[in-house]
Amino acid sequence: MDDRMTNTTMGSLRELQKLDDRIKEIRNEVSLFDNRLAMVEEPALKLETELSQLRERLSQMKVDARRLERAADDKRARVDKMEARLTRVSNLREEAAVKTELDLIVKAIAADEQEALHLLDQVKRSEVIEGEIAGRTREARDGVGPQQGALLESREAFLSRLAELRARRLEVLEGVAALQRRVYEAFYQSGRTVVVATLFEDGxxxxxxxxxxxxIQNEVRQGEALVRCEACGVILTTEPEPDLDPSLTEPLPGTLAEDLGDSVESVDGEGGAGGGEDTAE
Ligand SMILES: [Zn+2]
Structure with missing residues (x-):
């Protein structure tokens, strides 16, 4: 093995570049799918949260209303006892004292009953709202399944294309000498989008x-060394750009990258090409 830049090495680097561009695109697509999947479920999740909070408040109100009713019952029992005592009072002063207490208890009962009624009224109105939200939640949840299914299916297709591209990438790398491989990887991972470019006939x-x-043109044309453009740093070659295997470039169904029509603007903003995280692997 020598380190001479054979034409096939340059061809391999060009193919690597194409593969890596495609891999970047597909990874971007997959992140669009992930965002869209989260968006599809979001309305149902929101409604479910709202519904469970409302149900919690409802059961609390019911507990409170029951407690008020029980308190009123206890007070009524006391009223019965006090009325019995009234028949046994021995003087006016005692009668006045019992009557004053009785009066206070009767007022307290009225207040408890008033509050309980108010709560039960609130419960009734909340139950109507609960029914409406439950209906909307069911509808939203029913809509999620089919949408998710279609998205997951497309995402799966993109992931298997990604695996094919990566497999081909490994194959190509096998044929590239270690030095050139390191140079290529270092350039590509530094965030450079174009690593290898054609030296035009006019120089x-x-x-x-x-x-x-x-x-330098002559060195490039001899193809014996890895030569970079002094101005922009790309590796120059006269080797033509190879075509990828057609199975790797066939369009995949359900792409989201060009789907700008509906509500994906925000997704495109986050997942747009050129994000720094794309160089992670
Ligand atoms: Zn240049």
Whole structure:
């Protein structure tokens, strides 16, 4: 093995570049799917939260109303006892004292009953609202399943394409010498979108269109060294860009990247191309 830049090495680097671009696109697609899946479920989740909070409040109100009714019952029992005592009082002063207490208890009973009625009224109105929200929640939840199914199916197709691209990438890497491989990986991972570009026949760099000095052009044409454009840093080659296997470029169903029509603007904003996290692998 020597480190000479054979034409096939440059061809491999060009294919690597194409594969990596495609991998980046697909990973972006998958993150769009993930965002969309979360969005699809969000309205149902919101309603479910609202419904469970309302139900909690409802049961608390019912407990409170029952407690008030029990308190009123206890007080009524006391009223009975006091009325019995009234028949046994021995003087006016005692009678007045019992009557005053009786009066206070009767007022307290009225207040408890009033409050309980008010609560039961609230319970009734809340139960109507609960019914409405429960209906809307069911509808939202029923709609989630089919939408999620379609999205998950497409996402699966993108993931298996991703696996194919990565497998092909490994195959191509096998044929590239360690040095060139390291140079390529370092360039690509530094966030450079174009690593390898054509040296045009007129001597211009295929990426920045700057004119390459003659001596360097000759080195590129000999294909014996890894030569970079002094202006923009891409690796220059006269090797044509290879076509990827057609199975790797066939369009996949259900793509979201071009789907700008409906409510995905925010998703595109977050998952748009060129995000820093794309260089993670
Ligand atoms: Zn250049």
């Amino acid at each position: 211009a760099c295929g990426h920045c269109f700057g004119v390459i000095p003659l001596q």
